[in-house]
Amino acid sequence: MTDLPSATPDAALEQVDSELVRGHRLSRKRRLLPTGRWGDFIATTASLITALALVVALWWIAAIAFNDPNVLPSPEEVADRADELLTNGGDLGLVHNAQVSLIRILIGWGGGVIAGVAVGIAMVSNRWILGLLDPLIELGRPIPPLAFAPLLVIWFGIGELPKYMILGFTTFPIVAISTVAAVKGVDRNWILAAQSLGAGRLYVLRRVTIPAALPGILVSIRLANGLSWSSLVAAEIIASTSGLGWMILQAGRFLDTPTIFVGIITIGLLAFITDRVLRVAEAWLVPWRGKGAS
Amino acid sequence: MGRFVAPTLILAGQQLDSFSNISMSTVDVETGPAALPLMQSGQLAGVADVGEPPIAIGFARNIPLKVVWSGNVTPVTLVVNKDIKSAADLAGKKIAAPGGSTGEIFLKEYLAENNVAWNEIEYVDLGGPDIVPAYSSGAIDGAFIWVPQSLALLHAGGHELTTQPGSQVTIFSQEFIDQHPDVVQAFVCDMAQIQETALKTPNSVWAALAEKLKLPESELPELMPKDTIVPVAQMGSPKYLGPNGAFAQQVVATGEILAEEGAIPQAPTISEVNEMIDLQFAEAVTAGKCS
Amino acid sequence: MNESKLAKAADTGLRLQGISHSFSDGRGRATDVLAGVSFEVGAREFVSLMGPSGCGKSTVLGMVAGFLSPEQGDVRWHGERVTAPDAARGVVFQKPHLYPWCEVYDNVMFGPRALGRERESRDLARDLIAEVGLEGFERHRPYELSGGMQHRVALARTLVNRPELLLMDEPFAALDAQTREEMQALLLEVWQRHRCTVLFVTHDIEEGLLLSDRILVMGHRPGSIRADISVDFERPRDETLVFDQRFVDLRSSVRTLFRKDSS
Structure with missing residues (x-):
């Protein structure tokens, strides 16, 4: 038995489900490994290093084959450029731009998450709100956030707000939809048990529904983090003069291909690191996830 | 054949299709530098109506290209709102220009000349089309931008702080020139014909511009001087594309600004720019080889 | 029904009267699951509700708990109609x-x-x-x-x-035999001490006889009460009861009742 939301035809949830399936596979693999946590860590690290080494090797070969740094700079050229940008990059400074982007992600994604969870809970609590918002969110979800960019400039100007909005638009729908699904997927028996133990509506919501839905919501929050990084460039295309997305854009204008690579790799790394942090938070917040308790 | 791009589309781009006796397809790019990767990858044979930055960048990135033609010298204007009376008032204000464009370079030059540090203003990187709504909504206080956006900003209540002449040149990749000199020549001949027509009947150009801006022709401000079209006979003079001429000097100045920022590794010298200008096709026009 | 009888019925604690219910299969077809279920459970009585799977016994329990309302008939607890779950009616699930x-x-x-x-x-x-x-x-x-x-x-x-009333819905059905026996013994022990009224749902005849004062045997769908059998073995009981001849006889007669119903 599992306490996780049951599958719905929703694409977002399919993603959630595939996450869970992956989790299962991993745990099966884990059992084959010798020494618990350290074995895990070593195996994960080893496979990561192998994969990275393979990518870098192929990249290096391709760079030699193309022999044109404007098209494909070698890993060495990119590393040199990264070093320059870390120490003295002026407007293109890596640390500054990474900081700016990280803050934008935290605010935009965080705002989207808070709004998504709140709206999601409102939607399951009230069928009118559900009936009104569900089709709107479903209709709006496939629209690329970049499509809103010109409107956002007109409405919210050129400051930080439109960037937060774009990142928020990316994260809000998946979190809202997953919250609805997670709350709807809460084992009914948990709620019945609580009611027969004397819990009222609000107590059930606070002490049963929300903690029970938490694993599903947290998965969507993590997915949303990945999505927000993937729309960072879109957010930073409009009226930016800083950020990793802008840095990539600016480098493109000057055919500074190594800087484009540095920006892409930095975005990937930060997305990976934030995901890891969220996984740790998840393990701490919902230690029962996937433990088959019911 | 390759594809061809006209970024500002004021003059040649709009009329190219009707005049052209060669088959080519065009795509719009917002700024010249944005077209460079396309030229690099060979998808683009050349770019019309670009300014100085792509020449400096192309040089720094070892992209073999030649400047073969200059269509016009367009006014690039710093249009600002009423609160800004002089360069000193720009401090703390939000001023836009398309990133990496002539507008941004001119803004940097203007600030340096007037002893306003780059950090003192709040520079906003906006594409040409985004500048007009941003200005109208009050999100920016001004912009260094070319026609037609500059005219739209003036129409929206802005006033001119300074205007710099921005060359509009046509570049082709060296590879394309070597492989299809006849196509390049045919294109240049078309451009020459357009320019001759425009010089003879300037009103037709102004009418097209007014229509594009959706403004009555009479309201087109004085800003758009009618002598900006480059006469073919004078293209090789120091005023235009001649050796060590106005254009070459501005490319060097642009390159130096970009190199100083670290955007490109090094700026071209004036003789290196001279070498990037190839006027053989323009000379063939004056020699009457077009008909 | 006169006034005094009604008052007496209220006193007994739990009283179900003429419960009928059907479930929709989602395609507009309704299946009758209960047809006229009526019974009473007295104070501090341990009653098992038994029957083959699918006879609706868990549905009855859910109605007593207040999880769902019957389409016809009513469930009364101390004379009051049951409409919602309540801490006085505690539930132990499967x-x-x-x-x-x-x-x-x-x-x-x-x-x-x-x-x-x-x-x-x-x-x-x-x-x-x-x-x-x-x-x-x-x-x-x-x-x-x-x-x-x-x-x-x-x-x-x-x-x-x-809880005054303890509702148990096949609580030990999913356990292995040994754990089940341990749990049954524990339940008897605990019940001996707390002495609440118990309504215990099971499909395991032996379990029902071992634990209860009375068993109610339900017939197959649509369910109704087929037999109300008193189980008056002395308490405290333990698992050795199953070897008692009276237990063996009672078990086989209940089993016959079950078999007759499913054929």
């Missing part, structure tokens, strides 16, 4: 349904906290945890316990509210 985000102690304290009786229930909670044999496991999470231990926690969690 699965423990413990809250994995709470430790054992907090699972047991869930009811008292919901009812605002935390302070006065602490001692009882600790006693019950000890009584079900889980002393020292107070700070464990449910998923750190075996299935049998989880069932013990579930029992303590329900009993801590001192």
